[in-house]
Amino acid sequence: xxxxxxxxxxxxxxxxxxxxxxxxxxxxxxxxxxxxxxxxxxxxxxxxxxxxxxxxxxxxxxxxxxxxxxxxxxxxxxxxxxxxxxxxxxxxxxxxxxxxxxxxxxxxxxxxxxxxxxxxxxxxxxxxxxxxxxxxxxxxxxxxxxxxxxxxxxxxxxxxxxxxxxxxxxxxxxxxxxxxxxxxxxxxxxxxxxxxxxxxxxxxxxxxxxxxxxxxxxxxxxxxxxxxxxxxxxxxxxxxxxxxxxxxxxxxxxxxxxxxxxxxxxxxxxxxxxxxxxxxxxxxxxxxxxxxxxxxxxxxxxxxxx
Ligand SMILES: C[S@@+](CC[C@H](N)C(=O)[O-])C[C@H]1O[C@@H](n2cnc3c(N)ncnc32)[C@H](O)[C@@H]1O
Numbered sequence: 001x002x003x004x005x006x007x008x009x010x011x012x013x014x015x016x017x018x019x020x021x022x023x024x025x026x027x028x029x030x031x032x033x034x035x036x037x038x039x040x041x042x043x044x045x046x047x048x049x050x051x052x053x054x055x056x057x058x059x060x061x062x063x064x065x066x067x068x069x070x071x072x073x074x075x076x077x078x079x080x081x082x083x084x085x086x087x088x089x090x091x092x093x094x095x096x097x098x099x100x101x102x103x104x105x106x107x108x109x110x111x112x113x114x115x116x117x118x119x120x121x122x123x124x125x126x127x128x129x130x131x132x133x134x135x136x137x138x139x140x141x142x143x144x145x146x147x148x149x150x151x152x153x154x155x156x157x158x159x160x161x162x163x164x165x166x167x168x169x170x171x172x173x174x175x176x177x178x179x180x181x182x183x184x185x186x187x188x189x190x191x192x193x194x195x196x197x198x199x200x201x202x203x204x205x206x207x208x209x210x211x212x213x214x215x216x217x218x219x220x221x222x223x224x225x226x227x228x229x230x231x232x233x234x235x236x237x238x239x240x241x242x243x244x245x246x247x248x249x250x251x252x253x254x255x256x257x258x259x260x261x262x263x264x265x266x267x268x269x270x271x272x273x274x275x276x277x278x279x280x281x282x283x284x285x286x287x288x289x290x291x292x293x294x295x296x297x298x299x300x301x302x303x304x305x306x
Contacts, residue, residue, distance in 0.1 A: 001032075010042060013044075025042065045181055045186070057110060058079050058106075058113065060106075062105070063104065065131065067186070067187075069192075070104075077222075078220055081245050083115060085220070085256070089216060095117065096163070097120045097165070098123075098157070098163070099165050100122075101124060101125075101167060102144065103133065103191065104129065105135075105136035108120045111163070112142065118142075120142030120143070123152060124144070127146060130146040150211070164205075164213060164220070166202070167222045170194040170199065172198040176189070198227055199230055199234070202221050210240065215259055218259070219256070222254055228253050
């Protein structure tokens with residue numbers, strides 16, 4: 001099939017960037033039979049990135065397996081903000097980065113590419129995401145853990161994290177049905193569903209963050225613009241200093257929570273955690289969950305408004 005025929009087929013199937021997609025499929029296909037199968041898959045609504053097996057993110061080629069959340073362009077803003085903050089605190093020889101809800105591992109991999117000397121840890125609850133992240137994060141020397149938020153992390157990491165990034169699920173449950181079919185049908189619900197108000201996971205991330213952040217460390221969470229005030233309130237309730245960063249260009253909102261430089265309350269909370277076991281850590285995390293909801297995710301296809 002010629003380029004123009006492929007473009008016509010993709011356009012008829014609703015692909016907005018039909019020309020670009022056609023070129024990508026042509027260059028990825030090994031044989032004409034391959035190409036025909038890829039065009040059929042795309043016309044049937046499979047995300048382009050799942051067909052190609054990769055997604056471009058922050059100028060990197062990130063492996064993305066079928067069933068794994070496709071990194072969104074919007075989330076590049078989270079990376080930019082994290083790089084700016086990490087670059088301000090160059091006092092330490094290495095930046096300790098924790099990527100919670102890592103999916104393919106795109107955010108952590110991009111931070112390693114942008115910063116010197118990163119010690120990277122990543123966590124996801126979904127085994128398919130963990131397998132995928134091990135390829136992307138493992139390739140840059142990071143470690144990937146499977147489990148619920150902080151639960152699988154080594155205790156030695158407590159109080160050492162300089163940059164904690166979390167593009168967690170943040171779509172309110174009721175809004176899942178409004179999402180584009182590509183996301184609804186081909187990305188796992190656990191990657192999208194943030195509970196009643198979309199903030200369930202973000203509340204749990206925030207509640208336990210003081211235990212893991214280094215003094216002066218930062219937690220950066222992607223959230224919906226409308227969800228930012230509630231996220232800020234959660235951050236403040238947990239003794240962290242909140243700030244909101246917004247990119248109109250990428251339609252991205254980031255809530256940044258900074259660990260105060262000298263907060264005896266935080267210190268005692270950390271001491272309590274060091275004395276407790278992993279189960280107790282999970283109990284603290286669930287305090288935030290009990291009170292709340294969740295939020296929306298990144299870019300092109302996941303946003304509720306799209
Ligand atoms: C919106 S996706 C974002 C993935 C990645 N951070 C990115 O930006 O491409 C959210 C991810 O959070 C993971 N997740 C959801 N709940 C989790 C939990 N309780 N603990 C760890 N990971 C979780 C999902 O499996 C999914 O991979």
